[in-house]
Amino acid sequence: MTLTPQWLDELRSRITLSTLIGRTVKIIRAGREYKACCPFHNEKTPSFTINDEKGFYHCFGCGAHGDAIRWMTEQRGLGFMDAVKELAVEAGMDVPAPDPRAAKKAEAQASLRDVTQAAADWFAQQLASSNGAPARDYLKRRGISDATREAFGFGLAPDSRGSLKEALKKFPTQMLVEAGMLIAVDGKEPYDRFRGRLMIPIRDARGRVIAFGGRILGDGEPKYLNSPDTPLFDKGRVLYNLDKASPASRRTNRVIVVEGYMDVIALAEAGIADAVAPLGTALTENQLGLLWRMMPVPVLCFDGDAAGQKAAMRAAARALPLLRPGFSLAFATLPPGQDPDDLVRAKGAEGFEAILESAEPLVERLWAHEVAAGPLTTPEERAALKSRLLAHADGIEDADVRHHYREAFRERLDVLFARARPERSARQPWTGGAGARGGWGGGRRFQPDPRLQPPGAETRIIGEAGISAPYIAALLAGLLRHPSALARHEEELSRLFIPDSADAELLAVMLDSAIAHEGLDCEGLLAILEPMKVYNRATTLLRADGMHFSFTRRLEDSDEAEAARETALRDLDEYIGVLVTQPEIRARLAEATAEFQRTMDEEGLARQQTLRALDEDLTRRLAALSENSSQF
Structure with missing residues (x-):
């Protein structure tokens, strides 16, 4: 049987050598490698090293050296083909038939x-x-x-x-x-x-x-x-200087990507040996894989001109679907009109190192690129910015990374537009009133009260802690039954503090799903959640008994059910408003009470009493929305 060098290289790359050797030898981590007492000769001080990245072991005492296959033949005593077959099973590869x-x-x-x-x-x-x-x-x-x-x-x-x-x-x-x-x-x-x-x-x-x-x-x-x-x-599967940069990167704990091989050589001349370059093409998925095998966050250093920045964005777009926890890109931008050769000639290696020190994460590069793409003076232009940013996030296949990118973009958007929309600095309370029982979209409104100021950080924590788990469970169950409410209340729900991390994750995933897939119903949302770890929590909430709200009940298709669905949606809208507002009211109430105890004046008393009345009114609203409030 003949095995090609390419097949054997693939087999070696799929085997983690330290795991293989660690099954029979006690190994300890030593930086980026592992050490052990050599199994091929007696010694008391470890001189046997295992390097997973290079895929070999080496003993500085007796000179034993080899890869996974040699380990199986020399330490396990297997024949070559038996060793290959056993490793192939572990690697999930089929041993090719004689060809x-x-x-x-x-x-x-x-x-x-x-x-x-x-x-x-x-x-x-x-x-x-x-x-x-x-x-x-x-x-x-x-x-x-x-x-x-x-x-x-x-x-x-x-x-x-x-x-x-x-x-x-x-x-x-x-x-x-x-x-x-x-x-x-x-x-x-x-x-x-x-x-x-x-x-x-x-x-x-x-x-x-x-x-x-x-x-x-x-x-x-x-x-x-x-x-x-x-x-x-194959130019899409090769990085120039990989053979020299790989060992250098283990010393510097980084790898730099520049635009061409003359850039690599100029840096090497300046003493910077951990640089690689693509070969006349934008970075490919295979090249990104090579980089991530070397370092979790390679630094891309492209020219500061338009062509260089366009190349950086192409690399960012190519990387987005492949991101996974801990693995990303960073971007260092050279001064306009300069390449690495120009920079190291003018400022030496120190000047180039300073550029690398200012490298920005991928999320910042995407944000800066989109914000600079055009004016942001009209609502339509701002909406377009949000759409572009969320499109970047939606291109990420890993659900956790995608969620955090969406959150990062939302936070930056809030900060960017806070001055133009000061009313969003805090959610405003529902004021109740005689018209509060009007129709959906009519009387049930949450109007700002100009007398109420946002709570401080300390009192806000007091308010956030006041949301009880059953109310959150009812909210999540209602949103699962009626996913259309997710898009309507995206902003309020994304700001809602949920103490339980599992429930907070479920809400975040539901928001992402609703935004990415318009018109979701309950079954469609569950189908999206099924592969995720939040799915069990979602199905548990839908089966829960003890929730006595119109929006947590399952509705069959009928004329009566349609009317019940409209009622459920109205109640769910109001319920969201109350849940979002009451923690802030309570935070402000705690703040007002502390202030009144300090001043003991009429104005402080009036503010405290107003807030207390609002809190009690909101509590009554929750009771009215529930068919059996004693459960809560």
Whole structure:
């Protein structure tokens, strides 16, 4: 049976080596690695290390070294295929059946790597020759030292259509074409792809040359030219300098993404070795996956011009659906008109580090971009801003992360528009009155009382603690029965303090669902909640007996039921208003009572009594809405 290198690499990547070894050896965490006493020789001080990111173990005492497969063969004593089969079961992979074509393909890829490595060697020889003097002068003008030139493997492709073909004539012409080194056009002899260019090898994560980038020397287009996609090279699955940046990032605890490979090289020249770059495309999902395997929050550092900021937003949009708890992006913006090379030349590595220190989280970048997108003077423009922001949040697949993004955007919107709408600084109380029993949308209104000021933080906590769990349970049950109320009362409900975290999460998820899916009914809302952990709480509330409100009852389809549904909706609207208002009234009452005890004047007494009357009126309203208030 023949297993391709690609399949074996995938198998190794799916196995967490520390977990595998930790089943039989006692291991302890040591920074980003694990340590243990070596199982291959007797020792008292741990010298055996396990590195999950690199996927290998190493003993500094006896020199034992290997990956998951070698661990199974050397420590467990299994044969190679038995070890592979056991690991494949754990990794959820099928061991491929014998396939001569796959073996042939793997062999061909190995041969193609011979081609690209031979090309890299020849290009380097050309740069070091007398013909390479102009290219070496160019590198010196760019501030690239000989040591950096050699470390990155710079080379030179002569301005000739057949020099490389002749130099690599030991390889079949078709193989040179397949490796991307020659261009084959129907009816013409294949010729060199790269001509008159400074050559930069592109390596895979293991440091093997798989492709090239070429920068033109002198005038001409395109300025940069990359190898085409080949069996070795897929530009959407490779990050330039990953092989060098990965070990460097473990020392710095970060990874930086810049726009191009010359940016990476300029930073390396300045002593910043943990930078990578995409290869002429916007960041792809595969590249984001590579970055998140290195660091949970990579820093994207793009140019400050319009093109650079557009690239940053494309990366943000690509990342949003993939976000999960703890994994995101940060954005550092260079001064307009400067790239990393300009910055480190002018201000050194310290200047670039200062830019990185000011990197902003993804949520802030999205917010700043949308706020700057246009004027915000009319209600329609403000509504458009809210719509754009919530559309970003709705693109996040993880429910918890999506919820927190929506909350973050709502909080920022409240702050942004607070000055233009001062009446939203606090919810206003329901004042009751003789007309309070009017129809739905008529008399039951919650009018502001100009005599009442918002409570202080301390008294607000007193009021928030006063909402009892049965009232919250009835509210949630009513909203589950009648999801249309969620959209109508989005603002009030999102500000309502709910002491129980599980109930607060259920309400937040229901709000998100109602906003994302207009016209939801009870069954539709439950279908959305079913995969989530809040589903059991929701079904429990719908089955609860002891809730004696019109809006918590299940209604069958009939003419009478339609009238009952309208009554339930009216009652639910009023109930929400009371629940939202009463905690604030009680907070203000506590504040007024404390103030009256200090001043003992008539004005303080009057304010206290007014608030107390409002509180009692709201309590009567709750009792009237309930068919049996003794349950509460």
